[in-house]
Amino acid sequence: MSDILIHAEAGITTVTFNRLDKKNSITRAMYRALTDALEAAAADASVRVVVLQGDATIFSAGNDIAEFLATSQQGDGGAEQGANAAMRFLHSIAAFPKPLVAAVCGPAVGIGTTMLLHCDLVYAGDNAAFSLPFANLGLCAEGGSSLLLAQMFGHHRAAEALLLGEPFFAEAALEVGLVNRVVPPTEANAVAQAQARKLAAKPLASLVETKRLMKQGQADAVARQIDLEGEAFGRLLRGPAAKEAFSAFMEKRKPDFSQV
Numbered sequence: 001m002s003d004i005l006i007h008a009e010a011g012i013t014t015v016t017f018n019r020l021d022k023k024n025s026i027t028r029a030m031y032r033a034l035t036d037a038l039e040a041a042a043a044d045a046s047v048r049v050v051v052l053q054g055d056a057t058i059f060s061a062g063n064d065i066a067e068f069l070a071t072s073q074q075g076d077g078g079a080e081q082g083a084n085a086a087m088r089f090l091h092s093i094a095a096f097p098k099p100l101v102a103a104v105c106g107p108a109v110g111i112g113t114t115m116l117l118h119c120d121l122v123y124a125g126d127n128a129a130f131s132l133p134f135a136n137l138g139l140c141a142e143g144g145s146s147l148l149l150a151q152m153f154g155h156h157r158a159a160e161a162l163l164l165g166e167p168f169f170a171e172a173a174l175e176v177g178l179v180n181r182v183v184p185p186t187e188a189n190a191v192a193q194a195q196a197r198k199l200a201a202k203p204l205a206s207l208v209e210t211k212r213l214m215k216q217g218q219a220d221a222v223a224r225q226i227d228l229e230g231e232a233f234g235r236l237l238r239g240p241a242a243k244e245a246f247s248a249f250m251e252k253r254k255p256d257f258s259q260v
Contacts (some may be wrong), residue, residue, distance in 0.1 A: 004033040011048040011200035012193070013041045024054050026111065031085035038092045046123055048204050049196040050096070052115070053103040056125065056185040062110030069246055084238070086111065087230050090143050091197045094222050097208050099199045102194035104128050105185040107167075114143030116178060117124035117152070120211065123192045124170045125185030130178065133165035137249075138241030138260070140232050147218075147225040 005016040015037050017024035020117060026034075041047040063086070092098070093115055102116055103123030113130045116122050131147075134140055141149070141162050150157040153176045161168060170182045183191050199207060215222075236242055241260040248255035 012196045014051045017054040025061040025064040027064045028085045031089045035089045035092045046198040049099045051101045051196050053189045056105045057102045058106035059108040060112035062112050101192050101196050103188040114145045117148040122179040124179040125188040127185045128170040129167045131167040136165040137245040139236050142229045144222045146227045
């Protein structure tokens with residue numbers, strides 16, 4: 001069975017992370033499938049809304065670090081290809097013209113959280129745990145989060161999330177506006193679908209134009225920020241801190257950054 005499930009019905013395309021045995025960590029192939037789904041939905045006049053969802057126990061553990069390490073050690077440009085697949089997805093979700101709804105339960109790590117900044121409506125299970133551990137891995141913010149998180153949270157809260165990388169939970173996410181509503185985990189996907197059905201009943205042109213106007217002032221800035229972050233991310237990815245962090249992750253030990 002596919003790691004990304006696509007279901008289209010009544011004007012709604014539902015995209016489901018389906019890799020529970022690996023905590024819905026995202027591979028290069030999954031990034032391509034996500035991007036293809038968004039691009040197909042954007043081009044299909046019969047699609048009015050896209051819903052992103054995971055399981056009641058987990059949304060996504062973020063990038064598949066084991067795959068990254070395996071491809072980077074092959075010396076065939078695998079890591080670069082993986083980064084390009086992720087960047088293509090980020091630009092696709094940031095530019096997606098139609099309403100985008102997300103249901104998030106359990107851990108949403110790294111890009112599992114930053115992708116939500118590009119959604120229009122987000123419904124969280126009360127077990128949701130958001131984290132942005134980029135600095136802990138010797139990396140930096142991605143997905144436009146260095147811009148959008150500061151706008152949404154304010155500088156100090158964004159700095160706490162991005163510099164310390166500690167998890168924050170559903171009620172805190174509701175308070176700062178990352179999510180619209182907190183519900184029991186078993187209800188989150190159903191609530192997202194109910195809201196998507198409301199949207200799908202409305203005129204598509206009105207939905208698209210309203211979203212375009214809401215994002216008009218920052219669309220170019222977000223695209224530029226994604227590229228700037230991507231350049232810095234790639235540079236840090238090749239650095240000693242990231243190498244130590246990933247080695248420690250695979251060896252199940254605490255990283256030692258005292259020499260980097």
